[in-house]
Amino acid sequence: MMGGGNLETRSLFDDFRSFDKGGFFDLGHPLLNRIAESFVKAAGIGAIQAVSREAYFTAVESARADSSNPPEITPGGGKKHRFPDHLKGETNKKTLEALVKSTGKESLQWGLAAGIYSGLTYGLKEARGAHDWKNSAVAGAITGMALALTSEDTTHEQVMQCAITGAAISTAANLLAGIF
Secondary structure, three states: OOOOOOOOOOOHHHHHHHHHHOOOOOOOOHHHHHHHHHHHHHHHHHHHHHHHHHHHHHHHHHHHHHHHOOOEEOOOOOEEOOOOHHHOHHHHHHHHHHHHHHHHHHHHHHHHHHHHHHHHHHHHHHHHOOOOHHHHHHHHHHHHHHHHHOOOOOOHHHHHHHHHHHHHHHHHHHHHHOOO
């Protein structure tokens, strides 16, 4: 129990640091906890990335529309900027729906990748008794294949390319982790 004069102060950084110690979930098994936590964290990052990308493209399109529609000159001498036509009415609703759809898909892809990779590395570590580049290569390859299969009209060449890329990136990250 804490005394009245001694209040504990915590920063947002301290709260984030505590996630590594305790975690978000307790699903009864460390493997399930790790998969769920990785999925949620990466899905959040994917959502932020998708929203920021869409905001950027919307701003670029607005700038292009503004340059093609010069501002009106008002009788007082001021400039009146028009709202871009593609952001009015029904188009705005469609833009929002597209944003939500792309954000959801991107969040799912990021979460899927993190959950599969984290679960596989944990499972392989438990099964083999070691965490090394081999575990990373296998987990990266399977994660790459899974991500490739989330795309539309995927060919077997794309699946293999994503598997090789996933294995290479994961292995390099594992090997470089010991250096830095």
